[in-house]
Amino acid sequence: MSMIQMFEKPLGMRDTFPAIYEKLENVRKTGRNYLRAHGYEFIKTPTVEYYDTIGKASAIYDASLFKLVDSQGNTLVLRPDMTTPIARVATSKLLKEKIPLRLAYFANVFRAQETEGGRPAEFDQMGIELIGDASVYADAEVILTAAGLMKEFSVPSFKLTIGHAGILQSILNSYTDTDAQAEELRILLVQKNFVGFEEAVLAFELPTMKTQSLLQFIEEASNFLSLSQIEKYVTKNDALLYMKELEVLLTEAGLTDEIAFDFTLASHMNYYTGMLFEVFAAGSGFPIGNGGRYDGLLHSFGQTVGATGFGLRVDRLLEVLPKEFEQESATLVLFEQGAYTKALTKANALRAQGQRVTLQAKASLTNEAAFTAGFSEVVVVGQED
Amino acid sequence: MSVLTIAMPKGRIFEEAYELLIQAGFNLPAEMDMSRKLMLEIPEENIRFILAKPMDVPVYVEHGVADIGIAGKDVLLEQGRTVHELLDLKISTCYIASAGLPNTTMNEIAPRIATKYPEIATKYYKGIGEQVEIIELNGSIELAPMIGLADRIVDIVSTGRTLKENGLVEYEHITDVSSRLIANPVSYRLKGERITDLVRRLKPIVNERVDV
Numbered sequence: 182m183s184m185i186q187m188f189e190k191p192l193g194m195r196d197t198f199p200a201i202y203e204k205l206e207n208v209r210k211t212g213r214n215y216l217r218a219h220g221y222e223f224i225k226t227p228t229v230e231y232y233d234t235i236g237k238a239s240a241i242y243d244a245s246l247f248k249l250v251d252s253q254g255n256t257l258v259l260r261p262d263m264t265t266p267i268a269r270v271a272t273s274k275l276l277k278e279k280i281p282l283r284l285a286y287f288a289n290v291f292r293a294q295e296t297e298g299g300r301p302a303e304f305d306q307m308g309i310e311l312i313g314d315a316s317v318y319a320d321a322e323v324i325l326t327a328a329g330l331m332k333e334f335s336v337p338s339f340k341l342t343i344g345h346a347g348i349l350q351s352i353l354n355s356y357t358d359t360d361a362q363a364e365e366l367r368i369l370l371v372q373k374n375f376v377g378f379e380e381a382v383l384a385f386e387l388p389t390m391k392t393q394s395l396l397q398f399i400e401e402a403s404n405f406l407s408l409s410q411i412e413k414y415v416t417k418n419d420a421l422l423y424m425k426e427l428e429v430l431l432t433e434a435g436l437t438d439e440i441a442f443d444f445t446l447a448s449h450m451n452y453y454t455g456m457l458f459e460v461f462a463a464g465s466g467f468p469i470g471n472g473g474r475y476d477g478l479l480h481s482f483g484q485t486v487g488a489t490g491f492g493l494r495v496d497r498l499l500e501v502l503p504k505e506f507e508q509e510s511a512t513l514v515l516f517e518q519g520a521y522t523k524a525l526t527k528a529n530a531l532r533a534q535g536q537r538v539t540l541q542a543k544a545s546l547t548n549e550a551a552f553t554a555g556f557s558e559v560v561v562v563g564q565e566d
Numbered sequence: 567m568s569v570l571t572i573a574m575p576k577g578r579i580f581e582e583a584y585e586l587l588i589q590a591g592f593n594l595p596a597e598m599d600m601s602r603k604l605m606l607e608i609p610e611e612n613i614r615f616i617l618a619k620p621m622d623v624p625v626y627v628e629h630g631v632a633d634i635g636i637a638g639k640d641v642l643l644e645q646g647r648t649v650h651e652l653l654d655l656k657i658s659t660c661y662i663a664s665a666g667l668p669n670t671t672m673n674e675i676a677p678r679i680a681t682k683y684p685e686i687a688t689k690y691y692k693g694i695g696e697q698v699e700i701i702e703l704n705g706s707i708e709l710a711p712m713i714g715l716a717d718r719i720v721d722i723v724s725t726g727r728t729l730k731e732n733g734l735v736e737y738e739h740i741t742d743v744s745s746r747l748i749a750n751p752v753s754y755r756l757k758g759e760r761i762t763d764l765v766r767r768l769k770p771i772v773n774e775r776v777d778v
Contacts, residue, residue, distance in 0.1 A: 299629060340755050373650040376746055380654075404758050441755070461755040463568075466630015468751060 192294040193302025203509060204499055205305065208334065209287050212307050215333045219326055221285035221309050226266035228289075232256035238481050239265040240450040247291040247302060259291035263306060264490060265478065271312045272482035280486065281313035287495075301496060308470070308492030315476065315487030317423055320456045321430035323472055327460060327491045328436050331469075335503050339462040339469070341439055343427075344446025346453045346473075347420035348411065352398060352444070355416075356391040366395075370447040375399055398444075405442040414444075420455070427456065452477030460493065464501035469493055510557040511537045517563045518544060524562040570613050570760050573627055573635030575620035579745055582657045583636050590767040624649055624748060633753035634761060639743045640722060644685045650754050653747040653765050656772050660724035662686060662740040665711075667733065672696075672717040680710030681720040690720065690740050708732040 190196065197205065213223065229249070230236065233256070236246050241261035249257045260266055263286045275282055287307045294302045309326060311319045324341060331339045349370070353363040362385050369377045382395045398414055405411060408428045415421050424442075431440060446457055457473030472491025479488050512531055516524030521542075528538045543561070546552050553559050574580045588594050593610045606615040616632055618625075621641055626632040628647040635649075640662060642651065662683065666672075680701045681687045691698045701716055708728060710716040722743065723729065729736060747768070749761055 338756065342755055373648075373751065376651045376654045403754075404762060441758075459755075461752045463752075463756050466628070466750055466752055 191302070192296065193292075193300065195301055195303070201499070204502070205495065208495060208498060208502070209307070211333055212287065212330060213285075215330055216285040216309060216326070219283075219329075221283045221326075224267065224270070224284050224286055225288065226260065226263065226270060226286075228260060229257050230260055230266060230269075232258045235260065235265045235269065238268070238478060240448070240452070240475075240478075241292070242449070245293050247293050259303075260288070261292065262290055263288050263308060263492065264310060264475065267310050268312070268475075268478050268482050268488065271310070271488075272479060272484040276313060276484065276486065281311060281319070283309065283311055285309045305495035306492045307495055307498075308472070308490060310488060310490035312479070312488040312490075313486040314489075317426045317430065319487065319489050320474055321427055321434070323489045323491055324427075324431060324440075324456075324458060325434050325436060327458070327470065327472060327493070328439055330493065331439075331460065331462070334498065336462050336469075336498075336501055337503060339439060339460065339501075340441060341458050341460055342441050342443045342446060343456060343458040344443045345420055345424050345456050346447065347455055348415060348418075348424065349444055349447055351418060351420065352414050356387070356395045356398075357385065358387060358391075367447055368449075370445050371449045375403075375445075402444045403446075405444070408442055411442065411444050424456070448473070450477075452481070456489070458491070460491070462498075462501040465497045467494075467497055469497050469501065509537070511539065511555065512558045512560065513539050513541065513553055513556040515541055515543045515546075515549075515553075515559060515561045517561070519564045520562045523564075527560065527562055568612075568757070570634070570757060570764075571616060571632045572613060573616050573618050573623045573632035575623055575636060575638075575745075576617045579620065579636060579638075579658050580617065583655060583745065586655065586657070586768060586771055589771045590764075592767075621645075627748050627750050630750045630752055632750070633757055634747060634749045634764070636745050637748050639741070639746055640683065640686070642746060642748070643741065644683045646685065648751065649748040650751060651746050652749055652761070653768060653772065655745045655747055655768070656775065657745045659742070659744040660722050661742045662720060663723045663736045664690075664718045664720050664738045664740060665708075665723070665729050665734045665736045666718040667711050668735045670711075670717065672698075677718070678716040679718050679720055680707055680716035682707060682722075683720055686740065687720040690738075708734055 232246070232248060236258040239261045246261050247259040249259070251257050267284055267286065271282055271284070285308070287305065289303050290306050291303050309323065311323055324343065328341055349367070353366050357363045357366065365381055366378060369381060378399050379396060382392055394414065402411065408424055412421070446459065448457060452475050453473050454476045455474035458471065459468050460470040462469050470491055470493035474487065474489040476487045479486060514524050514528045524540060528540045531538045574583060584594065594608055604617050608614070616626065620638055623635040623637040624641055624645055624647045627635040627649050636655065638658065677696065677698045678701055679687050679691065679698045680703050682703060684700045684702050687700055701710065703710060707719045707721045710719055711734060712732060718737065720740065723736065726736065747765065754761055
């Protein structure tokens with residue numbers, strides 16, 4: 182270990198400088214207004230939670246949790262996501278007051294520190310949870326809200342990919358001979374290892390019809406523009422009817438170009454029971470966010486009501502925001518010796534008009550050019566004028 | 567249409583993969599000036615190649631600065647990065663195996679394994695119920711058992727000649743390796759059509775080559 186230098190921050194931690202801070206604040210404000218306008222109420226939970234409850238129930242891999250120990254010897258985690266703490270609050274308290282719940286959050290979450298760059302250990306997430314409504318309308322609302330939020334931020338090119346855990350499971354089950362085979366294939370899909378999927382299918386030595394169907398499925402099922410394309414793989418079942426209903430609702434709401442269906446979409450957490458989706462945008466190499474129906478998580482907290490929601494990674498969202506989102510003007514009032522009162526009056530007058538005004542004594546500046554560079558307007562107030 | 571960036575490993579794999587792309591009907595110049603350039607623009611196809619160390623290809627692809635790339639399965643297994651593995655190109659095929667001096671058993675208390683692939687080696691021995699100590703080396707792994715640094719090595723084997731020449735024998739076949747076409751998850755969505763088209767055109771060629 183090398184000695185820690187005075188300027189260093191812990192691995193994976195970042196400072197937020199004024200320019201980024203404002204951008205973040207803008208995103209927070211825009212998002213908050215949008216979500217509140219859609220009936221969501223904001224909520225805050227503790228930064229630290231128990232590992233045995235939140236840590237274990239969370240969708241985040243165990244190795245990615247930021248762990249600590251409290252003074253009683255309990256293992257704690259810095260919250261890895263907001264969905265799990267919200268499930269805790271909802272099941273223990275809020276659901277007793279009102280069903281369904283529409284909750285929203287904007288909060289920093291944490292991941293285990295990683296040595297490679299580009300993987301912050303702390304970042305902001307914004308999202309919603311709709312708890313206590315198991316209907317297709319709730320899922321449609323969540324997808325529409327995610328898309329609406331991306332539009333509200335004027336993200337130029339984004340895409341939502343929607344899948345269904347139940348449909349995938351029924352396809353895997355019906356074209357394999359054992360549950361173990363189906364599970365092996367599901368794990369390969371979680372890893373997005375299409376090559377491994379094909380190899381495994383061939384290695385199972387299934388009847389030709391099953392093998393052919395699975396190979397064709399893996400070739401085309403990750404990019405369906407319409408639901409009808411999946412029908413040849415599944416016998417009519419509730420999940421398929423559900424997705425059809427969902428597609429109709431989304432189409433009627435005007436969301437068609439931005440969505441695609443991917444029935445190979447699988448999550449490593451088996452608490453995703455129904456519809457699940459991912460959000461992508463040009464400009465970030467990583468997904469912006471994801472969501473889905475997670476009734477299974479509520480089960481682990483002892484409730485059987487449905488729950489659905491999504492979360493966006495604000496740090497990645499910032500990468501894809503168009504430039505005009507961040508503009509702001511600022512005025513500098515520089516005063517010379519003896520002109521303080523006059524300058525103050527001037528500054529306050531400008532502030533009353535809603536401008537951002539910095540008041541600064543000229544004599545204190547060592548490098549005037551560098552100081553004034555960040556302002557859109559500079560007013561110098563001297564004694565004479 | 568935005569440019570498709572392809573990360574390629576330098577050297578022999580580049581040439582083989584380049585040949586595959588030409589066979590798949592991509593309009594690429596037959597002679598490539600392979601001097602010291604790290605980036606090659608192909609305006610005719612709206613493609614840009616970036617040339618990287620084989621170990622680094624998944625890094626470029628995972629971070630999304632390259633949309634797709636060609637990487638060895640060994641590197642993918644070792645690094646475990648979040649990329650889509652789309653197609654087995656079936657070029658530069660070899661395998662990963664453990665090897666050591668003939669007729670030796672591993673140290674019972676603390677068996678030592680020298681390797682370039684600490685992840686793969688750890689996972690393999692864990693899988694067969696052995697707890698081992700890993701010594702990471704960067705090359706000439708065969709030296710380790712010869713001079714007593716390790717009981718076994720875990721390394722890439724293509725013909726087995728290097729092992730033989732150094733008096734080592736192969737013990738366990740761990741996994742097969744070949745070059746894979748990988749994609750960034752976001753590019754896979756936003757440039758999905760171009761990427762699926764590429765896979766569709768490459769697939770028959772790859773399979774045909776192997777059957778011959």
